[in-house]
Amino acid sequence: MHATYDNRINRLTDEPVVIDRRDGPHGEVVLRRHGGLLQIIVNGVFLMDTSDGRSERLLVDAARDALPADRAEPSVLIGGLGVGFSLVHAAADPRWGRIDVVEREEAIVEWHEKGALREVSGAALEDERVRIVRADLVAYVHDGNERYDALCLDIDNGPDWTVTEGNHSLYSPQGLAACRNMLNSGGVLAIWSAQPSAVFEESLRNAGFTSVRTEEIPVVRGVPDVVHLAVRGA
Known part of the structure; x- marks a missing residue:
């Protein structure tokens, strides 16, 4: 339809x-x-x-800032194209090397390539570092065929509030282990969420991540949005 x-x-x-x-x-x-x-x-x-974009920018910047200082031209996987804020912000930063964006909804990709969302992301899509991967992020992570310095995931409203039922597996012990395996040593996993979760922080530690922390993004009303951060050790 x-x-x-x-x-x-x-x-x-x-x-x-x-x-x-x-x-x-x-x-x-x-x-x-x-x-x-x-x-x-x-x-x-x-x-x-497209109202703000602060949390999407923090998602990318927090992941970059948590990387080792000597990591030259780090690669980043952005999970979910969305309205394009994370992609645009990453592409505006010359410190990033390869920028892969995984998006499973063909409609969203087309809205960026030739629809209304091109006004947001048009220039970023033309950046030679950028590659759009048409795939389901959960399957892409479990396949584990690529390695990155940073994973910036924003496909749900958080680990406890997924858009589709199948996304739950991304935040399971097996899913977090797959995320860890996709990271190079010292790599950073950053996950956006509409609310903080001490339980999810513990899940990250149990999956073998270190330096687990949560950064808050103030909102007008209610609890703050957050970015969960975790590092793959050596």
Whole structure:
């Protein structure tokens, strides 16, 4: 199913206006415009919008800053293309080397390549360091065919609030072990979440990670967003 609506309607109403709606292999994915914002909704769950981007930038910067100081042109895997903030921020930083972005929703990739989200990420997609990997992140991590210095994962609202049921395995002991195995020695795992979790911190330690900590991102209301950080030791 594929439907497109005229964005000009949005000028006459404060209600969100659907730009594109698709039924894919993992359910329904919707791109809509609400005022000046673009929003992505997956299976009826709000995923993210273009309102801020602070947490996406912190996700990338915190991972980079936790790497060994002598790590030259580190490679980074960004899990989830989303609205493109993490990709754009990484591509704007000349210190990163290879930048791979894994996205399973073809609709989201197309919205960036030739749709409304190109206004956010167009320049970053043309960066020669950037590669878009069309794959399911959970399967990609479990396959373990690549190695990175940093994994920046933002495909859910957190380990306890996944967008689809299958994503739970990414935060299981087996999933965290697979993440650890994808990292080079001294590499950093960074996971975005809508809320802190002491239980998940303990899961990271149990999976063999060191230097486990949580960085908070202040929000207008409610508990802060956070980035969980963990390091693969030598």
